[in-house]
Amino acid sequence: MSSELLHSPLFALPLSCGAFWFGVLLYRRTGTVLLHPIITASLLVFAALYSLDIPYRDYQDASGLLYVLLGPAVVALAVPLKQNLTVIRRAGWPLLVTIAIGALLAPAVAVGIALLLGMGKSVLLALSGKSITTPIALALAEKIHATLSLTAAIVVLTGVFGALAGPPLVRRLGIRDERILGVVLGINAHAVGTARALEISALCGACAALAMGLCGALSALLLPLIIAP
Amino acid sequence: MTAPSPRELAHWVLGIAILFGCERLGSLIGKALALPVPGTVVGMLLLLVGLMVYGSVPRGLAKVSAQLLFLLPLLFLPAATGVFFLRDLSLSDWLGLLAAILFGTLISLTLCTLLLRRLLRKTDIVHNNE
Numbered sequence: 001m002s003s004e005l006l007h008s009p010l011f012a013l014p015l016s017c018g019a020f021w022f023g024v025l026l027y028r029r030t031g032t033v034l035l036h037p038i039i040t041a042s043l044l045v046f047a048a049l050y051s052l053d054i055p056y057r058d059y060q061d062a063s064g065l066l067y068v069l070l071g072p073a074v075v076a077l078a079v080p081l082k083q084n085l086t087v088i089r090r091a092g093w094p095l096l097v098t099i100a101i102g103a104l105l106a107p108a109v110a111v112g113i114a115l116l117l118g119m120g121k122s123v124l125l126a127l128s129g130k131s132i133t134t135p136i137a138l139a140l141a142e143k144i145h146a147t148l149s150l151t152a153a154i155v156v157l158t159g160v161f162g163a164l165a166g167p168p169l170v171r172r173l174g175i176r177d178e179r180i181l182g183v184v185l186g187i188n189a190h191a192v193g194t195a196r197a198l199e200i201s202a203l204c205g206a207c208a209a210l211a212m213g214l215c216g217a218l219s220a221l222l223l224p225l226i227i228a229p
Numbered sequence: 230m231t232a233p234s235p236r237e238l239a240h241w242v243l244g245i246a247i248l249f250g251c252e253r254l255g256s257l258i259g260k261a262l263a264l265p266v267p268g269t270v271v272g273m274l275l276l277l278v279g280l281m282v283y284g285s286v287p288r289g290l291a292k293v294s295a296q297l298l299f300l301l302p303l304l305f306l307p308a309a310t311g312v313f314f315l316r317d318l319s320l321s322d323w324l325g326l327l328a329a330i331l332f333g334t335l336i337s338l339t340l341c342t343l344l345l346r347r348l349l350r351k352t353d354i355v356h357n358n359e
Binding site: 076151 | 245248249251252255256265266267268269272273274276277280281286290291293294295297298301302303304305306307308309310311312313314315317318322325326327328329330331332333334335336337338339340341342343344345346348349351352
């Protein structure tokens with residue numbers, strides 16, 4: 001009986017929720033991007049599955065409810081996008097041009113480096129979604145037949161690294177304009193970067209949210225055309 | 230915490246219904262037209278256009294969306310955990326991947342920053358001349 005319970009949603013869902021809740025608490029307590037909830041939570045879930053000897057497949061199958069909610073979450077991205085559209089009216093076309101170019105540049109640079117290093121096709125495909133917010137990246141990964149787990153890991157790593165490196169790098173370049181910092185964080189570090197931008201200022205956060213949403217939508221429109229499945 | 234009033238509850242249900250409705254509609258349109266874009270993204274664009282036409286964001290929809298976006302890391306937790314179980318990547322694959330992520334992100338951050346600064350300066354000059 002106990003083994004059956006361990007492989008059912010009755011175990012998988014509370015495990016995910018508990019790990020996420022703990023991750024959020026720890027993140028709020030420490031405030032460092034390195035301890036983003038998804039990192040602590042996925043390590044906790046991994047530790048639990050490993051020590052209880054539960055195959056990943058079973059956990060994944062039992063987590064169907066969470067996957068079902070990813071769809072509406074992508075749709076929900078339209079709401080912050082609409083709320084921040086006014087930022088465009090003030091900064092206008094430079095924002096749009098940068099977001100459009102950045103949406104192509106961010107994955108292109110990473111894929112280019114990986115090509116130079118002679119990486120395999122599965123890695124290249126997963127890398128192409130690196131700067132897109134996770135729910136869109138996962139939907140896109142399904143479409144272009146990339147590995148979902150690898151895509152999710154790459155997106156999370158990119159977000160955390162971009163959010164860490166972005167603000168000091170932009171300051172180094174001698175830039176104080178918070179609109180620039182926000183847009184750059186939104187393009188390159190999606191949701192993690194947007195959360196970091198919101199800590200800096202509301203304007204910075206609005207620019208980041210706008211850049212993240214537009215960049216995600218643009219990539220979803222363009223990438224499948226470039227990468228013929 | 231006070232219990233939500235029936236009115237609030239109706240707002241929430243409406244918000245949830247809008248999200249699921251747009252997702253279904255987006256998937257249907259995507260399939261019917263055989264679009265290369267994920268159906269959920271079509272749904273997101275539909276909702277965006279709808280909100281722009283409507284002019285504002287309904288209160289229930291704003292609440293439900295904010296809640297859902299806060300829970301986002303939980304929703305992709307199963308997918309993210311899977312990375313610890315990937316067996317078909319070698320150590321050199323991982324090192325290359327890390328290099329591509331770290332250097333790629335640094336280069337792209339720098340280029341985007343310089344580009345936007347240049348473009349913003351140009352518009353500022355135009356504004357000053359006007």
